[in-house]
Amino acid sequence: MSLDELERAEIGRVGRINRCERKGAALRLRNLSVTLDDRTLVTGAEVAIMPGEKVLVTGESGSGKSTLVRALAGLWPWGGGDIEMPAGAKLLLLPQRAYVPSGTLRRAANYPEAADSRSVEEIANVLKKVGLGHLIEHLDEECPWDQILSGGEKQRLAFARVFLHRPDIILLDEATAALDSQSEDRLMELLSREFKQATVVSVGHRSELEALHGRKIVLQRGRRGAKLVSDVYRNPKPILPRERPSMGLLSLWNSSLARRTFRQAEPASRM
Ligand SMILES: Nc1ncnc2c1ncn2[C@@H]1O[C@H](COP(=O)(O)OP(=O)(O)O)[C@@H](O)[C@H]1O
Ligand SMILES: [Mg+2]
Numbered sequence: 001m002s003l004d005e006l007e008r009a010e011i012g013r014v015g016r017i018n019r020c021e022r023k024g025a026a027l028r029l030r031n032l033s034v035t036l037d038d039r040t041l042v043t044g045a046e047v048a049i050m051p052g053e054k055v056l057v058t059g060e061s062g063s064g065k066s067t068l069v070r071a072l073a074g075l076w077p078w079g080g081g082d083i084e085m086p087a088g089a090k091l092l093l094l095p096q097r098a099y100v101p102s103g104t105l106r107r108a109a110n111y112p113e114a115a116d117s118r119s120v121e122e123i124a125n126v127l128k129k130v131g132l133g134h135l136i137e138h139l140d141e142e143c144p145w146d147q148i149l150s151g152g153e154k155q156r157l158a159f160a161r162v163f164l165h166r167p168d169i170i171l172l173d174e175a176t177a178a179l180d181s182q183s184e185d186r187l188m189e190l191l192s193r194e195f196k197q198a199t200v201v202s203v204g205h206r207s208e209l210e211a212l213h214g215r216k217i218v219l220q221r222g223r224r225g226a227k228l229v230s231d232v233y234r235n236p237k238p239i240l241p242r243e244r245p246s247m248g249l250l251s252l253w254n255s256s257l258a259r260r261t262f263r264q265a266e267p268a269s270r271m
Pocket of ligand 2: 065066067
């Protein structure tokens with residue numbers, strides 16, 4: 001999305017999505033709609049995702065999946081209805097095109113936190129885990145990493161951030177699509193194994209991904225906006241817990257710095 005679009009929406013009388021903090025579900029959408037200019041892209045979304053659920057969101061190309069996850073991450077505020085999350089929940093979005101900032105690889109791996117906020121050993125261990133062990137010796141080199149790394153390597157680097165920042169809610173927007181299917185499965189399995197408590201909402205197309213998620217939601221394009229048309233549980237439906245476990249303090253994608261950097265990272269009219 002461009003800054004022009006953001007400005008147009010600010011000037012026009014476009015409604016805003018209401019974001020509120022509430023115990024219970026990790027993410028709850030109440031009559032959520034997402035609008036762009038005068039178009040409704042997503043309409044009437046009602047869904048509750050419990051802590052620890054792994055949910056796959058599918059739908060044909062252009063149905064509004066990326067727009068929906070951007071709204072969930074707080075990056076697109078225009079529309080209507082509510083998005084509820086527990087107070088202090090730490091959320092991380094991995095978009096399809098991973099952002100790689102300038103500077104050292106260590107900075108890129110630890111983004112959006114400062115490069116030196118973690119030891120080289122900690123970052124190196126995570127790089128090994130996500131299949132980037134060959135880059136460890138270059139961690140402190142300043143290079144145009146955005147141009148050097150392949151699409152798949154950038155996606156692995158974005159996954160490294162998940163392991164470093166350990167968010168409570170992980171949004172993956174085709175975040176493994178540039179990898180071969182075996183590597184994609186391996187990363188997703190690793191994520192499920194190491195993040196049992198975390199809530200994962202992933203957008204993906206490969207049918208094999210279904211086995212790695214306990215629930216599947218389908219978004220279908222309609223004349224008045226895309227709707228959630230199917231919601232199927234593979235695992236037993238989780239019960240709303242009485243008390244949420246304590247959540248991390250830092251909300252990465254809710255910080256104005258992270259939002260600003262994200263927009264700078266994706267200056268094209270479409271993200
Ligand atoms: N920044 C934008 N400017 C104009 N149209 C957009 C923008 N972002 C999304 N759209 C339109 O919104 C619809 C949904 O897009 P998107 O959320 O990217 O779908 P999906 O991720 O399901 O492929 C598409 O028709 C797309 O062309
Ligand atoms: Mg998309």
